[in-house]
Amino acid sequence: MFDLVVRHARIHTVDPARPWAQALAVQDGRIAWVGADEDRPRAAEEIDAGGRLVLPGFVDAHNHVRLGSDDDCVQLAGAASLEEVGRRIADWRARHPSAEWIECEGFDYSALPGLPTAADLDRVTGDVPAFVFSYDVHTMWLNSAGLRRLGVTGGELPFGVARTDASGRPTGFVTEFAVRGLARDGQRALAGLGLPWAGEERRYRRLLASLEMATRYGITTVVEPQNSLDDLALFERARAEGRMRSRVIAALFHPRGTGDADLLEFAAAARTDPWFSVGPLKLYIDDVVEPHTAALLEPYAGHAHSGETFYPPEEFAGLLAKLDAAGFQAFVHATGDRGIRTVLDAVEHAREVNGPRDARHQIVHVECLDPADVPRFAELGVVACMQPRHSSPDIAGPGHDWAAAVGSDRWPKAWPMRSLEEAGAVLAFSSDWNVAEMDPMIGIYTAVTRRGLAGGPAWMPAEAVSLETTIKGYTLGSAYANFRDHDRGSITPGKFADLVILSDNLFEIPVERIPEVRAETVIVDGAVS
Structure with a gap:
């Protein structure tokens, strides 16, 4: 029986x-x-x-369950103006009058024209230290008191890069937070400076809330794509306390400057367990399109610059070949067409140097892809780990910062899911929570319609995919992408x-x-x- x-x-x-x-x-x-x-x-x-x-x-191939949505933060999703940001902060302050920091998340770049400044935030926070995370957690916006409390004077920081004005003073806008602030050193620096958001118990509460949400949505395997060795204890605690009801695969963050000693630690931490696995490495080649920090082949619309890669192409190719030779699988964040091409070139180089193997390296996001590079995914065995919800017209389409930044001539390059599928690429779909909603139904709807949640016209509908393809992307495709197609998907x-x-x-x-x-x-x- x-x-x-x-x-x-x-x-x-x-x-x-x-x-x-x-x-x-x-x-x-x-x-x-x-x-x-x-x-x-x-x-x-x-x-x-x-x-x-x-x-x-569902196998969610890219889900930041450690970041989650923090109940102790002011939630700014949908706030379309500085006035609305101020109203939400004022309401939060009324409920938390003794809070040492005003902590906010979910800010949409389009709420303020251009890049926000400390002076803008001062208008709605006063002298209480405050920070605001963008919805993608790639940028941090500080008020004047927050700049002082974190010792920000400009330039490179343990947790980001502070933009400065013509006189060299910090503007309050910090880029590269996801690259630096979520790394081991960045998290330790923020915790040491007393930022409540970075404290261990806050981090654990975020993880538990996100794990509960994942199971509720039918996500039975979560891939947490960016963790330091310090973060692994949070998952182990959740498992020991019976709070991990969905399986977790954790990738370890490999920021620039990671050395051979770190790689030995990564290899020692690797494990294959039915409930909690550790192993892939997360790297960045570029940042994000909206603040013009992704690497494009041509300049941003209306600008003379085209963004930068975090590594010179030759250096990155050598690094990937080294990791590939050591048997590591790489998850590489790449959003701009030049960033994506740089990663594909590096994979090609690794195959030439090491010989082909079933590496299943992933390019994560694939937001703006040049047509010439579409067939290379299948040719090189690279998985396209994509987030259909990001392609929605109410997030990235006309009238929003993504579409404006690349310009209408490049809109056909936006999230080319169907083109990749037709070229034989493996698609692994995911939510990118808490950048977007965790619910797979929202991602499925967007993938098959390319419409916003309120309906309306589709954006780049030629790149919509079938329901069968979408379900496979959220199940077997994501399982394959993580070497788990033998036991799930x-x-x-x-x-x-x-x-x-x-x-x-x-x-x-x-x-x-x-x-x-x-x-x-x-x-x-x-x-x-």
Whole structure:
């Protein structure tokens, strides 16, 4: 007798050997049988799916569960002006009158024209130290008191690069926070300076809240793409306390300047465990498009500069070849077309030097891709780890900073998911929480429509992909991208019994209703979570 049977279901297996089924059986945490209702075996427990859609548990290939959404911060998502930012801060201050810092997150670059300054923030915070994270956590905006408290005088910092004005004074805008501030040294520096956001208990609370959210959305494997060795203890604590109900794969952050001793520590920390794995390395080649810090082949629209890569191309090629030879898998953040090309060139160099291997190096984001580089993903075995929600017209399209920064001539390069699929690339889809919503339904809706959540016209609709392709990107594609396609990503006998039963059948409802669909039952390791 089996442990569990799910019957009376519409099971989309994502397994080409048997794409659809009505029932499945689970034994010892793994899928043991898939077939028709009338052939189902006996089991100790049965779940009647009521004809609902059953999918493999979602594998979110790029989800910052450690950052999460911090309940102790002022939430600025949707604040479209400095006045609205001020209103939200004032409301927060009324509820937290004794707070030592005003901490804010979710700021949209388009809320203020140009780059914000400390003086702008002073108007709504006064003399209480304050910082604001952009929605992508790549930039930090400080007021004058915050600049003083963190000792920011301009130039390079342990946690970013401070922009300065013509007189050399810091403007209050700090770039490269994701590259420096989320690194081990940056986090230690901020904690040492007394920033509450960087404290261990705050970090742990964010992790727990995000892990709970992931399981609730049917995400049964989370890939946390950027961690220092210090962060691993947070996951181990969550696992020991029974708070990790979804599986986690953690990549280790490799900032520029990482040495051979660090690589030895990374190799020693690597582990392959069904619940908590550690191993890939996260690198950056460029930053982000909105503040003009991504690397483009041609100058930004209306500007003379085209952004910079964090490494000279030759240096990066040598570094990737070294990591590849040591057996590491690389997740490389690249958003601009020149940044992406630099990574592809480096992978090509590594294959020439080391010989081809099944490395499954990932380029993460792939926001602005030159058509000449589209076929190179499949040719070089590079996975395109993409976030469909980022391509939404209400985030990046006309009227928003992304579209304005690259200019309309480059809009056809924006998130070319269909072009990559047609060229044979492996697509791994993800949320990039908390840069965007964690709910896979929102990403699925955007991938198949290229529309905003409120509807309206599609943006670059030629690059929309089919529902089947999108579901595969959120399941088997992401499992493959992380060397886990042997035990998850499809409903196949022998794989983990990680499943989600949805409230509605995505294949039968109008696409406009996809964001309303919920994960009604989530099963991880054969147990209802």
